[in-house]
Amino acid sequence: MSSWDSLHYKAKTLEARLEKKVQNYSSIAQKINANFLCDEENPLIENNDEQIVASEIERDLAELYDCIQQMRSCDGGSLSNHQEVLIKRYYEIHFDYSTEFKNTSATVQRKRDSMELMQSTRNSRKDDSQDSSISKLLREKTSIAASMKSINDVISQAFETKNSLTGQRASLTGSSGGLSNLTANVPGFGRLIDGIQRKKSRETMIIAVVVGVLCCFVIWWVFLR
Secondary structure, X not given: OOHHHHHHHHHHHHHHHHHHHHHHHHHHHHHHHOOOOOOOXXXXXXXXXXXXXXXXHHHHHHHHHHHHHHHHOHHHHOOOHHHHHHHHHHHHHHHHXXXXXXXXXXXXXXXXXXXXXXXXXXXXXXXXXXOHHHHHHHHHHHHHHHHHHXXXXXXXXXXXXXXXXXXXXXXXXXXXXXXXXXXXXXXXXXXXXXXXXXXXXXXXXXXXXXXXXXXXXXXXXXXXX
């Protein structure tokens, strides 16, 4: 068997092996994403199968790439069109499996990081629970202080309202006294008005008498002269 044939056979073997292992790795990743291998209430369960398969795929990809390079340099690089087509095909196979493996591996890693973050948060909550009693007392103290402040504010408002009502009462009392004084002085105003009216009546009578006298004098002056 020539070197080309042996390399071609090795490439075919690696291709079949990679196809099987990449499919197996995808199945493992789907189980992880479906939480079959991870429990949200418990620490992350390490999957040794996933790590083993990932290592084997990486090794097979590296071997396939080396095999392709050897095929290209076989017979001093003087290759037929058929051989060139085969090499191009194996490059594409290597690229496809490598891309699929990297995407699946990234998905698995994101899931693992998410679960580790959840576990870290859960552990942090457990640590915080040790100080829960002190935290509760501090919260109660703060609540009581806030309640006392509210009570003091209400009492202050009550005293301010009382002072305001007292001032209003004094003002109303003064107004009542002024009205009483005005009522008491009303008869005096009535007597004054009556005096003015009597004086006006006297003046009217005097003017009438004077006018009458003048009329009599005029008549006498005209007819008896």
